[in-house]
Amino acid sequence: MKPYAFGVDIGGTSIKIGLAKTSGWLFETRKIGTPIDLSAESFLLNISEVIKQRIHARGLHPDDFEGIGVGVPGPVDEKGVVHGCANLGWGEVDVKGIMERALGIPVQVGNDANVAALGEMWQGGGKGYANLVMVTLGTGVGGGVIINRHIVCGQYGSAGEIGHLHVSDDETEPCGCSNYGCLEQYASATGIVRTAARLLDAHPEANSILRQGTPLDAKLVCDSAREGDELALSVVEAAMDQLGKALAMISCVIDPEVYVIGGGVSLASDVLMPPLQRAYKRYAFPSSRDTAFKKATLGNQAGIIGAIKLTMPDAKENKEKIK
Amino acid sequence: MKPYAFGVDIGGTSIKIGLAKTSGWLFETRKIGTPIDLSAESFLLNISEVIKQRIHARGLHPDDFEGIGVGVPGPVDEKGVVHGCANLGWGEVDVKGIMERALGIPVQVGNDANVAALGEMWQGGGKGYANLVMVTLGTGVGGGVIINRHIVCGQYGSAGEIGHLHVSDDETEPCGCSNYGCLEQYASATGIVRTAARLLDAHPEANSILRQGTPLDAKLVCDSAREGDELALSVVEAAMDQLGKALAMISCVIDPEVYVIGGGVSLASDVLMPPLQRAYKRYAFPSSRDTAFKKATLGNQAGIIGAIKLTMPDAKENKEKIK
Numbered sequence: 220m221k222p223y224a225f226g227v228d229i230g231g232t233s234i235k236i237g238l239a240k241t242s243g244w245l246f247e248t249r250k251i252g253t254p255i256d257l258s259a260e261s262f263l264l265n266i267s268e269v270i271k272q273r274i275h276a277r278g279l280h281p282d283d284f285e286g287i288g289v290g291v292p293g294p295v296d297e298k299g300v301v302h303g304c305a306n307l308g309w310g311e312v313d314v315k316g317i318m319e320r321a322l323g324i325p326v327q328v329g330n331d332a333n334v335a336a337l338g339e340m341w342q343g344g345g346k347g348y349a350n351l352v353m354v355t356l357g358t359g360v361g362g363g364v365i366i367n368r369h370i371v372c373g374q375y376g377s378a379g380e381i382g383h384l385h386v387s388d389d390e391t392e393p394c395g396c397s398n399y400g401c402l403e404q405y406a407s408a409t410g411i412v413r414t415a416a417r418l419l420d421a422h423p424e425a426n427s428i429l430r431q432g433t434p435l436d437a438k439l440v441c442d443s444a445r446e447g448d449e450l451a452l453s454v455v456e457a458a459m460d461q462l463g464k465a466l467a468m469i470s471c472v473i474d475p476e477v478y479v480i481g482g483g484v485s486l487a488s489d490v491l492m493p494p495l496q497r498a499y500k501r502y503a504f505p506s507s508r509d510t511a512f513k514k515a516t517l518g519n520q521a522g523i524i525g526a527i528k529l530t531m532p533d534a535k536e537n538k539e540k541i542k
Numbered sequence: 543m544k545p546y547a548f549g550v551d552i553g554g555t556s557i558k559i560g561l562a563k564t565s566g567w568l569f570e571t572r573k574i575g576t577p578i579d580l581s582a583e584s585f586l587l588n589i590s591e592v593i594k595q596r597i598h599a600r601g602l603h604p605d606d607f608e609g610i611g612v613g614v615p616g617p618v619d620e621k622g623v624v625h626g627c628a629n630l631g632w633g634e635v636d637v638k639g640i641m642e643r644a645l646g647i648p649v650q651v652g653n654d655a656n657v658a659a660l661g662e663m664w665q666g667g668g669k670g671y672a673n674l675v676m677v678t679l680g681t682g683v684g685g686g687v688i689i690n691r692h693i694v695c696g697q698y699g700s701a702g703e704i705g706h707l708h709v710s711d712d713e714t715e716p717c718g719c720s721n722y723g724c725l726e727q728y729a730s731a732t733g734i735v736r737t738a739a740r741l742l743d744a745h746p747e748a749n750s751i752l753r754q755g756t757p758l759d760a761k762l763v764c765d766s767a768r769e770g771d772e773l774a775l776s777v778v779e780a781a782m783d784q785l786g787k788a789l790a791m792i793s794c795v796i797d798p799e800v801y802v803i804g805g806g807v808s809l810a811s812d813v814l815m816p817p818l819q820r821a822y823k824r825y826a827f828p829s830s831r832d833t834a835f836k837k838a839t840l841g842n843q844a845g846i847i848g849a850i851k852l853t854m855p856d857a858k859e860n861k862e863k864i865k
Contacts, residue, residue, distance in 0.1 A: 350697060383827045473795060474697050474700040506617060506700045507697075
């Protein structure tokens with residue numbers, strides 16, 4: 220394996236570019252604002268230009284690089300083509316082709332949630348495991364599925380869309396995806412706030428810190444639950460019941476070794492993990508009840524670290540075989 | 543690859559042993575009754591004896607064999623050890639070790655539902671696909687998950703236990719697994735009969751062929767639905783709604799290329815497939831709505847054919863890597 224690799228994590232507001240030894244040492248990270256009003260090609264050529272400058276500034280050469288891994292917020296096929304990124308205003312974009320032509324270094328592309336899962340497997344909460352599901356609890360609920368150390372993309376790039384597992388038949392409001400009763404409607408930051416508002420409305424007699432708090436956000440709900448606020452505890456219990464149910468279903472499909480829980484909401488894991496694991500055990504198929512739960516440990520770095528891992532031979536293997 | 547392989551499909555009432563060319567031609571199948579009151583070891587030595595006789599009778603030699611694939615009705619780990627088979631009264635049994643010592647031929651072991659999925663991928667309804675989920679609608683609901691042409695076993699051997707996906711929060715009777723609201727409680731032959739009995743009770747005013755039929759079984763329900771019986775149509779619609787919901791959830795996890803539907807109940811696929819595909823589209827994440835649905839075509843042979851496939855290098859690969 221060659222000694223260096225770049226990892227690029229493209230997000231809606233910023234792009235992070237990391238330079239690492241392929242041994243695993245990330246020794247330089249740059250963050251640039253996500254350009255707006257650029258064509259996808261110019262956008263990617265801009266990133267390529269930054270990479271060229273960093274190679275030059277370090278006195279390195281493209282031949283020193285095993286590859287460049289890129290995480291993008293949209294579905295990616297096994298050829299490195301992205302099929303639409305709502306956040307970036309992209310249609311179909313051949314990320315791999317454009318960047319390889321610009322840089323002369325092999326490029327591997329993955330969906331950002333899947334790439335973050337790979338990062339957590341390599342150096343984070345999932346270290347030592349080969350089969351894991353990463354759950355990202357943020358504004359939405361994202362996921363990444365790793366089987367036998369490889370990302371599972373799925374036919375349409377929608378493997379790991381665990382925020383859209385159907386967990387309730389009774390939902391009357393639509394999810395962002397247009398379906399009703401998706402996990403994301405309950406276990407995301409937005410979902411937790413929505414449940415809190417519903418419970419406050421339904422129980423006008425209930426005293427709760429949540430009535431005084433402004434703004435009513437997921438952090439306030441978790442903080443109040445930590446202080447023993449009963450209504451907040453019910454909100455947390457309801458959210459984790461749905462998440463536990465969803466993870467129990469994932470175990471019926473692929474029976475992973477571990478669930479790695481990350482994302483902003485998971486910062487309150489002291490409050491969330493106990494009801495989550497209780498709910499999981501309640502719904503799980505008997506032989507899968509003891510699946511491990513771990514906290515994600517890489518935070519915002521998971522995307523860059525996973526993107527670096529994406530360049531390595533053992534991560535590429537499955538993709539090549541699939542063709 | 544060596545020219546011959548055996549496939550063994552161990553079931554609760556019979557054991558099927560197939561002798562094939564590794565090119566894919568199954569040219570001899572024997573069926574023997576499943577012995578009762580034998581230790582697992584004697585049971586497997588009996589099977590090994592039959593295999594030895596067949597090798598001798600054909601004028602062949604153990605060295606002519608690529609391997610022996612064995613499907614068993616229980617969870618199997620990647621070392622070929624079975625962890626309990628309720629139907630056979632087995633605890634932990636080293637099927638691979640026992641048979642390899644007896645025969646001097648490499649043995650590969652898999653769960654019967656997973657092995658059947660592999661068979662359907664190789665020569666059946668899933669031919670030409672690399673990522674598929676097989677659904678077996680019988681007395682229960684079984685499943686097998688194939689990603690990148692390899693069986694997914696899971697940590698505890700419970701990958702593909704799709705009959706135990708939680709699809710209803712309102713169930714009051716327990717499933718065989720002890721949970722409440724499992725897919726199997728609605729979409730299996732037993733589940734279809736249960737729903738029919740419930741609907742007949744709830745609608746005493748409804749005229750239905752099902753009231754006259756004896757016995758009330760899944761075939762009668764499907765036959766009556768085919769003739770336009772309204773109550774039977776509601777039963778079929780309810781069962782396929784739950785199945786479609788469950789498959790939509792599987793797509794959120796692994797997004798397979800195709801669902802292959804088999805098992806006794808699926809003989810009525812003319813009646814079942816249209817409502818199943820409608821329900822699937824209703825629940826599926828938008829980008830996965832066009833996943834293909836195929837009928838299984840190998841019937842009772844899927845287990846033997848998959849067991850033969852299990853011996854081949856491309857099917858073994860993942861198992862070796864995982865160790």
